[in-house]
Amino acid sequence: MENWKQNPRVFWTLGLPPSLWLLAFFIIPLGFLFIMSFSDKAMVDGEVSITGYDYLTGITNYIRAFDPLYLGIMWKSVWISALATALCLLFAYPIAFGICFAKDKWKPLLLLLVVLPFWINLLIRTYALIAVFRTQGYVNKILGWVGFGPFEMLYNNFAVIFGLVYVYMPFMVLPLYATIERLDKSYLEASLDLGGSQFQTFMRVTVPLTMPGIISGIILVFIPCLGSFLTPDLLGGANALMIGNVIERQFKAANDWPFGAALSFLLMYATFGALALRYLFTLRSKGVDV
Amino acid sequence: MSDTIVSIRNVTKAFPGGVTAVDNVSIDIEQNEFFALLGPSGCGKTTLLRMISGLETPTGGQIIIGGEDMAYTPPNKRPTNMVFQSYAVFPHMTVEQNVGYGLKVTGVASDEIRRRVGEALEMVKLTALATRKPDQMSGGQRQRVALARALVKRPKVLLLDEPLSALDAKLRDDMRMELTRLQETVGITFIIVTHDQDEALSMASRIAVMDRGAVQQVATPAELYEQPKTRFVADFIGKVNLIEARVHRQIGRKVDCELKGVGRMELVSDNLVGAQVSVAVRPEKLKIASSEPTAAIRVQGKVRDVAYYGDTSHVVIEAADGLNLSVNVQNDTRLGGSGVERGQSIWVYWAPEDSIVLTE
Known part of the structure; x- marks a missing residue:
């Protein structure tokens, strides 16, 4: 590719509109939210104002966020997301592998099936899950035929994790598919030829060589899971609140934007923390025995 | 005379879709031979080699290695090792780890692994590069890693799939001599696949010339050149x-x-x-x-x-x-x-x- 410095006009023509877009609709609102997180609602005539704010008053919102109640929800969001991500990986890996080793003429169809749920609105898909899992739902109906149940399957952590896995599975399958597809199959053959079993080949060759796809998939699933609010709201109800629900309520029902902003930034820092961990991991794994 | 180490008997490989890559081939390969499978691309020589290694299963016939029919034995249970055309040196392992891989996965003790890896690296003159990663090495060096990795397993038969095709001309000549020297030192049967007649003539003790899935002639290089049996062999060799x-x-x-x-x-x-x-x-x-x-x-x-x-x-x-x-x-x-x-x-x-x- 040509160096952009040699073609400044082309560079600016192509680069300026998206930069302005990002500045106007991402950086500036984010900055506004950042300021908001250090602000408080204004007091008017001894009452809390609905729309007025006292800007940059201090870190009271952050102190409030470290209340055990919110820390607990934050921690629960992290482990629910981590579990959902792990389950996604567990299911997506064989799916991606299967698609890669399918006949060429079937691959486009199989990939289409993976992304097909995206054609339907998330809300409708989530309501469909409710129809499947509710007490008079399809699962319980089938269990009833063989004499079990009915079980209460909605409005708990299980329902939330199931919903997250269902919704974010394609984000795990696609990057995995891309790396496995590019993987030179002769590495696997070499491992088998050298006496490795199928399992050893998978653990010592396939997994390390598809690590970039695994990490991309984890990031693509874990981060949206952490911030999700629709799925826990509809499937988890009051029993399985995640941090996304709390933030959403601050901005809407509670009308407490400063606190919502503070929670949002804490969530963002947690995400940065996860990315930093991943970076440290890749640095470390370069030097050591794989 | 020496014994037969690999006996290919009436082996056929028909791929689904009607392509018969290898058609009723029978060859006996002797102990300590440097045997070449020679033919134009698509003649079935690589498929035959992969069937000897176990990476491909025949649709008919027997492949007897060391007295045992192994036609349907998986590759990790065969006394054969392969040097791949692309070398397939694991990019996430150092040279040492690559060479030691085959010993490690089969449960060889770690001090023995260290000793044998050391010997193997010495044999291919890579001792100085033991801790390098493959991406810091040239094609010729990577090939030596692939060779050491296969030889360290002390296979009965070493299989080489177009080992010289990815090297430049100068390196190819060196490697050709190197392979001949190695074969004489280790005393292992080498089976090499090549489309290059010069390669086959100069290295191999015997050559099977293949065309369209069938063996045309099995003979020494001089016999092939001076007494070709078919028009194809006469035309293909020289x-x-x-x-x-x-x-x-x-x-x-x-x-x-x-x-x-x-x-x-x-x-x-x-x-x-x-x-x-x-x-x-x-x-x-x-x-x-x-x-x-x-x-x-x-x-x-x-x-x-x-x-x-x-x-x-x-x-x-x-x-x-x-x-x-x-x-x-x-x-x-x-x-x-x-x-x-x-x-x-x-x-x-x-x-x-x-x-x-x-x-x-």
Whole structure:
């Protein structure tokens, strides 16, 4: 590719509109939210104002966020997301592998099936899950035929994790598919030829060589899971609140934007923390025995 | 004589979709042989090699390795190791880890792994690079890693899939000698797949020439060159003049035939021939003369082309009936050169015993 410095006009023509877009609709609102997180609602005539704010008053919102109640929800969001991500990986890996080793003429169809749920609105898909899992739902109906149940399957952590896995599975399958597809199959053959079993080949060759796809998939699933609010709201109800629900309520029902902003930034820092961990991991794994 | 280590018996590989890559092939490969599977691309040689390694299963026949039929044994249970065409050196492991991999996964003790990896690296002269990653190495070095990784397992048979094709010309010559040296040192049977006849002729003790899934001939390099059994082998190995001939009659080994553009003569063939044969003569067996020679087989023609190659000149001579003959002339004196010029009228002659009668 040509160096952009040699073609400044082309560079600016192509680069300026998206930069302005990002500045106007991402950086500036984010900055506004950042300021908001250090602000408080204004007091008017001894009452809390609905729309007025006292800007940059201090870190009271952050102190409030470290209340055990919110820390607990934050921690629960992290482990629910981590579990959902792990389950996604567990299911997506064989799916991606299967698609890669399918006949060429079937691959486009199989990939289409993976992304097909995206054609339907998330809300409708989530309501469909409710129809499947509710007490008079399809699962319980089938269990009833063989004499079990009915079980209460909605409005708990299980329902939330199931919903997250269902919704974010394609984000795990696609990057995995891309790396496995590019993987030179002769590495696997070499491992088998050298006496490795199928399992050893998978653990010592396939997994390390598809690590970039695994990490991309984890990031693509874990981060949206952490911030999700629709799925826990509809499937988890009051029993399985995640941090996304709390933030959403601050901005809407509670009308407490400063606190919502503070929670949002804490969530963002947690995400940065996860990315930093991943970076440290890749640095470390370069030097050591794989 | 030595024993048979690999016996391929009536092996067939038909891929779904109707392609028969290997068609009823039978070959016996001896202990300590440097055996080559030679043929044009798509002749089934790589498929055959992969069936010996276990990466491909035959649809019929037996593959007996070390006295045991292993046609359906998975690759990790066979006493064979392969050097892949792409080398397939694991990019996430160092040279040491790559070489030690096959020992580690089969549960060899770690101090023995260290010792054997050290020996193997020494054998391929890579001791200094033991801690390098493959992406910091040249193609030739990666190939040595692949070799060491396979040899460290002490296989009964080492399989090499086009091992030299990805190397540049200079390196290829070095590696060719290196492989021959290695084979002599380790005393392991090598089976190499190649499409390059020079490679096969210079390295192998015996060669199987394959075409369209079938073995055409199994012989030593010199036999293949001087006594090809089929037109395909004569044409594929080295350069050859193929002359059409009509057979008048055959009495015993003597074939009375008429060579197109040359004339009627009596040649020798061990086989019963049909009415139509091809007569093959190697270009270096042909001689030229400016005046009519006394030899039994002689043709007059015009020099159409002279290509100078330093030690030899390749001369193309056009004779009667559209017959073109290639002659290799040794430039054995400094000032003489080939002594022929384009357009010159010239005689070509050769000894009858240098003619090979080919029926198919």
